[in-house]
Amino acid sequence: MDLIQQAKLSVDQAELFTIHRKSTYIRFSNGSLDLVAHRNNSACALRVLKNGKLGASYGESSSQEGLLDDATAAAAFGLATNFGFATDLPTPTSPGYNKLTAALSAEDLVEVCSAVKSRVAQAAPGAHVNMVCQAESGRRVLETSEGVAAEEEYSRTELGVEVPFPSPGTMIGAAARIISNDPIAITDEWIDSLLEMRSWGEQASAPSSGRLPAILTPYTSSLLTLSLAACLSGSAVCKGVSALADKVGEQVLSSQLTIREDAMYEGHPHARSFDDEGVACQPRVLIEKGTLRGFLTDLSSAVDLGQPSTGNALRRTMFSEKIEDVPTASWLGAIIEPGETSWRDLIAGIDEGILVTRISGLHSSNLLQGQFSVQANGFHIREGKVVGYLEKTMMSGNIFEDFQNIRAISSERDPTAQEPIAVAGLAPYILLDSVQLTVG
Amino acid sequence: MKDKLRAALLNLDVDYADIRFDDERKTNITLSGKDVEQMATFSPRGGHVRAYVNGGKAIASFSRIEDARDVAEQTAKAARIAAAHCTEPIGLADAPVIQKDFPVVSGNDPRGISLAEKHRLLAHYSEIALSVPEVLMTQFMYSDSFSHRTFVSTEGTAVGYDHLISHILGVIVGRRGDAVRRGFFAVGGSGDYGRLLDREELLRQSLNELDELLGAQPVKAGIFPVVLDPYGAGIFIHEAFGHTSEADHALQYPMIREVLARGNEIASPILNVFDDPTIPDRGGSYPIDDEGVVSRRTPLITDGRVSGRLHSRETAAALNEPITGNCRASDAGFGPLIRMSNTVIEPGPHSLDEMIASIDDGFYVAGGAGGQGGVDFTFGARWARRIRNGKLEEMVSDANLSGNLFTTLKGISMVGDSQLMFEYCDCGKGSFDGVQMTTRICAGAPHIKIDAVTVGGVS
Numbered sequence: 001m002d003l004i005q006q007a008k009l010s011v012d013q014a015e016l017f018t019i020h021r022k023s024t025y026i027r028f029s030n031g032s033l034d035l036v037a038h039r040n041n042s043a044c045a046l047r048v049l050k051n052g053k054l055g056a057s058y059g060e061s062s063s064q065e066g067l068l069d070d071a072t073a074a075a076a077f078g079l080a081t082n083f084g085f086a087t088d089l090p091t092p093t094s095p096g097y098n099k100l101t102a103a104l105s106a107e108d109l110v111e112v113c114s115a116v117k118s119r120v121a122q123a124a125p126g127a128h129v130n131m132v133c134q135a136e137s138g139r140r141v142l143e144t145s146e147g148v149a150a151e152e153e154y155s156r157t158e159l160g161v162e163v164p165f166p167s168p169g170t171m172i173g174a175a176a177r178i179i180s181n182d183p184i185a186i187t188d189e190w191i192d193s194l195l196e197m198r199s200w201g202e203q204a205s206a207p208s209s210g211r212l213p214a215i216l217t218p219y220t221s222s223l224l225t226l227s228l229a230a231c232l233s234g235s236a237v238c239k240g241v242s243a244l245a246d247k248v249g250e251q252v253l254s255s256q257l258t259i260r261e262d263a264m265y266e267g268h269p270h271a272r273s274f275d276d277e278g279v280a281c282q283p284r285v286l287i288e289k290g291t292l293r294g295f296l297t298d299l300s301s302a303v304d305l306g307q308p309s310t311g312n313a314l315r316r317t318m319f320s321e322k323i324e325d326v327p328t329a330s331w332l333g334a335i336i337e338p339g340e341t342s343w344r345d346l347i348a349g350i351d352e353g354i355l356v357t358r359i360s361g362l363h364s365s366n367l368l369q370g371q372f373s374v375q376a377n378g379f380h381i382r383e384g385k386v387v388g389y390l391e392k393t394m395m396s397g398n399i400f401e402d403f404q405n406i407r408a409i410s411s412e413r414d415p416t417a418q419e420p421i422a423v424a425g426l427a428p429y430i431l432l433d434s435v436q437l438t439v440g
Numbered sequence: 441m442k443d444k445l446r447a448a449l450l451n452l453d454v455d456y457a458d459i460r461f462d463d464e465r466k467t468n469i470t471l472s473g474k475d476v477e478q479m480a481t482f483s484p485r486g487g488h489v490r491a492y493v494n495g496g497k498a499i500a501s502f503s504r505i506e507d508a509r510d511v512a513e514q515t516a517k518a519a520r521i522a523a524a525h526c527t528e529p530i531g532l533a534d535a536p537v538i539q540k541d542f543p544v545v546s547g548n549d550p551r552g553i554s555l556a557e558k559h560r561l562l563a564h565y566s567e568i569a570l571s572v573p574e575v576l577m578t579q580f581m582y583s584d585s586f587s588h589r590t591f592v593s594t595e596g597t598a599v600g601y602d603h604l605i606s607h608i609l610g611v612i613v614g615r616r617g618d619a620v621r622r623g624f625f626a627v628g629g630s631g632d633y634g635r636l637l638d639r640e641e642l643l644r645q646s647l648n649e650l651d652e653l654l655g656a657q658p659v660k661a662g663i664f665p666v667v668l669d670p671y672g673a674g675i676f677i678h679e680a681f682g683h684t685s686e687a688d689h690a691l692q693y694p695m696i697r698e699v700l701a702r703g704n705e706i707a708s709p710i711l712n713v714f715d716d717p718t719i720p721d722r723g724g725s726y727p728i729d730d731e732g733v734v735s736r737r738t739p740l741i742t743d744g745r746v747s748g749r750l751h752s753r754e755t756a757a758a759l760n761e762p763i764t765g766n767c768r769a770s771d772a773g774f775g776p777l778i779r780m781s782n783t784v785i786e787p788g789p790h791s792l793d794e795m796i797a798s799i800d801d802g803f804y805v806a807g808g809a810g811g812q813g814g815v816d817f818t819f820g821a822r823w824a825r826r827i828r829n830g831k832l833e834e835m836v837s838d839a840n841l842s843g844n845l846f847t848t849l850k851g852i853s854m855v856g857d858s859q860l861m862f863e864y865c866d867c868g869k870g871s872f873d874g875v876q877m878t879t880r881i882c883a884g885a886p887h888i889k890i891d892a893v894t895v896g897g898v899s
Binding site: 026029030031032033034035036037038039040041042043053054055056057058059060061064066067070071073074075077078081106107110114128130164166167172209235236239240241243320322323324326360361363364365366368369371373374375377391392394395396420436438439440 | 466468470472473475476477478479480481482483484485486496497498499500501502503504507511514515518519521522525526527528530555556559576577613615620621622658661662663691692693694695771773775809810811812814815816817818819820837838839840842843844847868877892893894895896
């Protein structure tokens with residue numbers, strides 16, 4: 001008898017989430033292949049409701065002994081919950097799966113990295129190059145005692161290349177990434193762009209403290225989307241701690257910004273058709289030309305808000321992605337609509353400003369209020385040209401003020417990964433009219 | 441278990457291989473307000489293999505012990521692929537063969553406490569916080585973990601060792617008008633359940649700080665002298681210097697290797713820093729690491745000069761430096777990485793009053809709202825207080841600090857005379873299978889004064 005059938009005999013409701021993961025990863029440090037890694041494992045989470053109380057247990061597979069007993073024992077101490085497990089069967093479509101990606105071997109990944117290494121060595125002899133390349137595939141399975149039995153496959157590749165700047169005492173460099181559901185394809189343009197960025201890092205250049213224009217790259221769009229994730233979370237809205245709690249229908253960001261939640265978007269590297277509670281993902285606009293249209297909910301916060309779940313439950317925290325992470329409402333695909341200007345024209349149009357390629361410390365900020373105070377890495381721009389890399393530059397403000405005045409949004413977009421202190425989706429370059437910089 | 445692991449490695453065609461299997465028992469309880477968000481006791485298991493062939497290295501993780509032999513053979517094969525493309529062969533520094541067990545000993549073992557009692561304790565702390573009218577949201581998390589690990593290598597090392605840790609972390613969100621601020625409560629960080637009991641006074645102190653913070657104005661951005669409290673100083677030394685001292689970074693970033701060469705003067709001469717997993721009963725305490733190296737104290741900065749860095753056997757061989765026993769995995773199925781243990785700034789000669797009195801225009805900063813590390817570091821303050829003309833004045837909110845490691849280390853002009861060890865730390869470090877988060881880590885520090893730090897805030 002399978003675990004859900006067995007659970008039906010002793011608890012009111014049950015939900016079993018299982019994930020099987022298989023990955024191959026290689027790493028080049030300083031140009032030399034120093035690691036080949038494989039992972040092939042699975043994990044499952046059982047949640048039960050008994051007498052209206054919630055309990056959970058976790059293991060490596062549903063056949064592990066004691067799962068139901070542990071979950072039932074935990075439920076005995078739980079307070080009453082306000083929700084039941086998913087009842088409507090989603091239609092799994094595996095939107096993020098490519099069988100060619102799932103079949104990639106370590107040798108295939110070595111070939112990709114060797115090509116990059118050789119191209120970098122040709123253009124910049126003596127440059128150090130660090131690379132990671134990964135192919136992951138797997139299967140997510142969600143069953144509930146209420147009739148849901150959903151299963152879908154996914155695949156993903158990632159290539160990250162970093163060419164450290166030559167200055168002593170630096171741990172930064174030119175960096176570029178490719179994240180995709182498909183096998184990695186390197187283009188000349190991509191390599192040229194990486195090498196151009198390295199050439200920008202020949203020397204440091206400090207902007208003056210004060211308010212200056214800033215271009216956020218797609219990778220640093222998490223400055224906006226992570227804070228929005230906290231504020232749009234149904235749970236924070238219900239408890240009255242979100243800055244957006246009573247703002248539906250109001251203009252909260254620049255009218256140039258439209259942001260959709262779309263976990264099934266083509267090209268989205270974490271595409272999926274159902275969430276981690278078995279609810280079908282529902283593409284919709286959350287920020288329409290700067291106006292707030294709705295929130296992100298899971299089963300629990302949906303009940304608190306008096307509406308059906310939007311299918312945004314995710315088993316992860318800001319830093320971890322463990323099976324025991326409690327499902328909470330989150331972006332599954334934050335898709336920021338593009339503008340009409342090329343990112344190079346954004347740079348060319350700035351008298352003095354910065355191009356932000358990496359931020360650190362965002363998690364320490366008061367995200368529920370939209371405040372941010374982060375270390376900005378990237379480049380200093382003067383008279384439309386990059387003049388050096390940033391050092392000791394802190395950028396601070398509030399997204400609900402600084403993202404009201406957007407000069408332009410790029411026509412190009414890149415995928416963003418579901419990883420610590422970041423949100424999965426698709427983002428353009430965003431040029432803020434000005435942001436507060438403090439330069440040490 | 442040792443026999444099963446030996447069988448997995450038997451006659452494997454490698455220069456070296458090891459295998460580790462973790463059998464863990466965890467309890468997590470999360471109260472969101474009065475509601476139980478999570479109540480779970482569970483048993484994650486998993487294993488990890490490393491194989492080295494002709495200078496190439498491969499690793500693999502797996503879930504079921506029955507798969508250990510197949511995984512070991514595949515990993516040996518993958519190491520050959522690595523060897524074919526490896527231009528800098530990987531070796532391992534010598535380490536003594538250990539055949540011994542290291543069982544955990546706790547006077548007040550959380551495994552002996554019922555789930556009901558743990559829940560009751562958490563609910564008690566949560567109720568105290570919720571009794572404050574302006575507190576809108578609380579999240580109190582109890583966690584304990586007992587991990588039994590078995591490690592076997594082809595060199596003959598065969599050890600069993602345990603980790604036991606319990607802690608409570610509370611996040612308290614209050615609102616007054618439009619101001620929403622957070623308070624924190626963290627206790628535990630060892631295998632002693634007793635450390636979690638009778639901590640109401642610390643919680644009330646956090647609630648008083650939150651009350652004052654709700655009336656505080658956001659900090660104005662600028663560059664100021666600051667006094668960091670022991671939490672702030674501990675986070676600084678962990679995030680900025682500790683991570684940079686992990687020798688895998690030195691291999692990836694040759695420019696760091698040069699700056700952090702032994703004997704280089706990198707800090708003010710009053711600064712002394714070490715990493716020591718042998719300090720008893722702290723989050724980062726352990727008898728042996730996850731590649732079978734017995735733990736030891738490692739000096740990192742002595743009188744302002746670089747005196748060591750943290751190693752795995754691989755990095756010790758590559759840099760021709762002594763092994764330190766800092767190669768650890770956070771959880772079942774993860775491979776070991778170089779991690780700090782208990783990283784500590786030694787006390788110095790100055791009183792807190794002297795430090796405050798020495799500042800005309802600056803801040804006293806209470807750290808503890810997270811940070812991110814490296815040469816360019818940043819961390820968030822729980823709260824900060826203005827210092828004017830040598831006196832502590834009003835509290836300010838939303839202070840984040842950032843700076844460059846090397847200029848900041850040289851800017852440390854005073855070191856306090858009493859030290860505090862953290863009860864709760866967590867730390868993430870990237871690995872091939874995601875970020876390894878661990879709470880088995882600790883920092884300790886006295887107050888320190890830094891002459892110039894960038895404080896992020898409003899215009």
